[in-house]
Structures are given as C-alpha cells and as structure tokens.
Amino acid sequence: MDPDSVKSTLSTLAFGNVMAAAARDYQKEVLSKDKAQTSSSVNVDFDLDELMDDPELEKLHADRIAALKKETEKRQELKKHGHGEYREITEGDFLGEVTGSEKVICHFYHREFYRCKIMDKHLKSLAPRHFDTKFVKLDAENAPFFVTKLGIKTLPCVILFRKGIATDRLVGFQDLGGKDDFSTKTLETYLLKKGIIKENKPDDDDDERDYDNGRRAVRSSAHSDSDSD
Known part of the structure; x- marks a missing residue:
C-alpha cells in the first residue's frame, strides 16, 4: 500500500475516534443535565406543596385579596x-x-x-x-x-x-x-x-x-x- 495512502487512512481513523469520543462525552453531558433538571423540578414541586400548606402564606394571600377588594371598592366609590x-x-x-x-x-x-x-x-x-x-x-x-x-x-x-x-x-x-x-x-x-x-x-x-x-x-x-x- 502506498505510504501516503496508509498515512491518510490512519489519519481518518484517528479523526473518527476523536469524533466518536467527543460524541460520547456530549451524550454524557446531556444526560447529566437532564437528570439535574429533573431532580430540580421535583424539589421545586415539593417545596411548592409545602408552601401551599403554610398558614403564614395562606394569611398573606388572604390579606392581599382583601386589600385588592378594598381598593376596588374604594375606586368604585370615588367613581360615583x-x-x-x-x-x-x-x-x-x-x-x-x-x-x-x-x-x-x-x-x-x-x-x-x-x-x-x-x-x-x-x-x-x-x-x-x-x-x-x-x-x-x-x-x-x-x-x-x-x-x-x-x-x-x-x-x-x-x-x-x-x-x-x-x-x-x-x-x-x-x-x-x-x-x-x-x-x-x-x-x-x-x-x-x-x-x-x-x-x-x-x-x-x-x-x-x-x-x-x-x-x-x-x-x-x-x-x-x-x-x-
């Protein structure tokens, strides 16, 4: 086989190995990120569930609704x-x-x-x-x-x-x-x-x-x- 041809073939194989390795690394990184996001999402859902059962949060929400209602009633009265x-x-x-x-x-x-x-x-x-x-x-x-x-x-x-x-x-x-x-x-x-x-x-x-x-x-x-x- 021609020496130049051998060198070219080896070079191509080496390049292919590098690309394959890079592809594997990229796949691992994507899977790792997906796993982290899934874990984060679960934690957020869990935290929200806890917050929704929090009496202080419920009171803040009720106070906000009451304030909005009062402001609306005030505007209606002023409009009259x-x-x-x-x-x-x-x-x-x-x-x-x-x-x-x-x-x-x-x-x-x-x-x-x-x-x-x-x-x-x-x-x-x-x-x-x-x-x-x-x-x-x-x-x-x-x-x-x-x-x-x-x-x-x-x-x-x-x-x-x-x-x-x-x-x-x-x-x-x-x-x-x-x-x-x-x-x-x-x-x-x-x-x-x-x-x-x-x-x-x-x-x-x-x-x-x-x-x-x-x-x-x-x-x-x-x-x-x-x-x-």
Whole structure:
C-alpha cells in the first residue's frame, strides 16, 4: 500500500475516534443535565406543596385579596363621586362637588381663551391617572358668585381644594415656566409638590407618551379648537 495512502487512512481513523469520543462525552453531558433538571423540578414541586400548606402564606394571600377588594371598592366609590375623569360642572353643582371629595382641582376657565384650552388638555390627561383627586372645570362667565367670592381675576385659574377649603391656586402659566408649551409632566410635578395629587406607583398606568407629545399635541389641539369656534 502506498505510504501516503496508509498515512491518510490512519489519519481518518484517528479523526473518527476523536469524533466518536467527543460524541460520547456530549451524550454524557446531556444526560447529566437532564437528570439535574429533573431532580430540580421535583424539589421545586415539593417545596411548592409545602408552601401551599403554610398558614403564614395562606394569611398573606388572604390579606392581599382583601386589600385588592378594598381598593376596588374604594375606586368604585370615588367613581360615583366623579373621580377618574375631567368633568364640566355648573355653579349650582360647585359646592357639592368641592365638598364631596377630600381633594379637588377646579379649573375656572373662559370658552374662548386659548390658554384655558391648553390647561384643559393637560388636566384631561391627568384626571384618569390620579384617581384619588377629583378634576372639574367651571365656566367663569356662568359662575359670577364664586368668581367674586374666590377673588378670581385672571384666567385660566386652577384652584386646589382640600376638604372643601381652597388651599392654593395656579394663575396663568407663571409657575409652569411662563410659556404656552409646558408639558403635562410639568403641571403634574407642580400638583405633586402642592400635595393635591399623589405620585403613582411604578406599575400604575402612566403613559409617558403623553409627556413626550405634550407640547406639540396640546398646542395643535388647542389651535384646532380655537379655529372651529
């Protein structure tokens, strides 16, 4: 046999032996992993069975269910009082609305004022995200008694009420940067500092796109409304 041919054959056989050995090692490794995973799965099932019989765990579960039920009932009750949306009220409704909830934000506005429309857009965006606070608006032209009583001279004027008492007010946009293109986030931060709304939890519904598009969308919409009047 040709020496080169012998060398080639031996080389092929050696390569084949190496591949066969590698295949065996790989098979052992796979079987070992499968066995470990099976063992782990059994242990997990066993631990879960033990936990399900744990009185402390059952109590935690029951407490969580009770808390969720209480929160749902609270939201339903708040919704009955007009929370969760930005609503128009009348002068006749005013006292009942601001005394009927612990925290109320009331926007005194004029239908034809461009800046009042800007404020409308932002408050409408915030109302569903801050369910504990009631958001309402009142046409200043149709509420002369309360406009005089509250000393309202400049619009938009947003008055913050706690237990029926006016605790603070936001007049125009001076505290929001003094410009028309302030963001919803800017207004939200202002209201948070005043304590009239509370900060949402990380898992609460908080659509950041409203903030990102706030300046452009609010201004565009307000202009559109103005043109159509």
